[in-house]
Amino acid sequence: MKLFDVYPLYDVTPTRAKDVYVYDDKGIEYLDLYGGHAVISIGHGHDLYLEFLTNQMREIGFYSNAIKNPLQNELANAIGEQSLCHDYQLFMCSSGAEANENALKLASFVTGKKRIIAFKNAFHGRTSAAVAATDNASINAPLNEQQKVTFLPFNDEKVLEIELKKGDVCAVIFEAIQGVGGLDEPLEGFVYAMDKLCKANNTCLIADEVQSGFSRTGTFFAYQKYNIKPHIIAMAKGMGNGFPVGGILVNSSIKAKYGMLGTTFGGNHLACTASLAVLKVLKKQRLQENAENLGKYFKENAKNIPNVKKIKGRGLMLGLEFDFEVSSLRKELIYNKHIFTGGSSNKNLLRILPPLTLQKKHFDIFFQRLKEALKAINA
Secondary structure, three states: OOOOOOOOOOOOOEEEEEEOOEOOOOOOEEEEEEEOHHOOOEOOOOOOHHHHHHHHHHHHHOOOOOOOOHHHHHHHHHHHHHHHHOOOEEEEEEEEEHHHHHHHHHHHHHHHHOEEEEEOOOOOOHHHHHOOOHHHHHHOOOOHHHHHHHEEEEHHHHHHHHHOOOOOEEEEEEEOOOOOOOOOOOOOHHHHHHHHHHHHHHEEEEOOOOOOOOOOOOOOOOOHHHHOOOOEOOOOOOOOOOOOEEEEEEOOOOOOOOOOOOOOOOOOHHHHHHHHHHHHHHOOHHHHHHHHHHHHHHHHHHOOOOEEEEEEOOOOEEHHHEOOHHHHHHHHEEEEOOOOOOOOOOOOOOEEEOOOOOOOOHHHHHHHHHHHHHHHHOO
């Protein structure tokens, strides 16, 4: 049987990985500055992570949400401790798309409305409402087009106010730092206006922290750069360090009802254990602080790279925007310099999303090899 061919693939076959390095079937070592779309938060094969999962597997790996699972309560408390989101409630699922799907569905339940407001270059997932709220027509099937979604530009407070006053918007969903869209951020004043307008118009504000959450940006959630309280926060990716884990945090002002949301695999014993291990390592190794410091180190060193127009992002959710399309540069980096990086819908942007265990010496290696790669593709 053939694979359904929907992924353009680099000719690299990883067979093992440790911390910030990946090794292929030929024994070549690659510096991982992409973390599999920001999934690897505490490094590949972390000893404590492996210990937690191995021990849990010996006990019980899975049962349904029809029974009690104290690990879910333990995880909720651990997230509350590190995020300081004490007045929220945890609902678990298995992916970022599922998290956003549940967030949007919950907003519609709560408000009794149907329309969604998202922003230009947004990416929220590939399920029904989540993909409809994703600003990419090529991945929206006709089926998804029945969802009522309006895309607005960041920072246009007047247009947002006009749309919200129409009275039919259940949710405004935003990324404090856009991931796939190219690491653009809304202005601070716009974020506060968005928060205020949502409250005034009975509209749920959803913070999509699927890629930016769990300490990647130097704060636990990227939106926490601002003094706001979204109604719902969506999480996934770095939450499980490679184990499929997702979830939403729901403000205590929203009341739960039996049957309102549901999931088969979400919140299973292994998923909770994986996320608890991540949180323990984040705290023990002070990786949030490390992300913040390394982000500053990256930006200072990036000033010396030729052809860079903008240095974007914060913490270890970073990007270099060049004055040319970076596809050839990414190939040079992976095949000849042995460094994984990421792209985005902005064809000129090189995306950097490494494990949070990265050190300054690894960025030193990157910048040296990046300069060599730029010379090679311009030769």
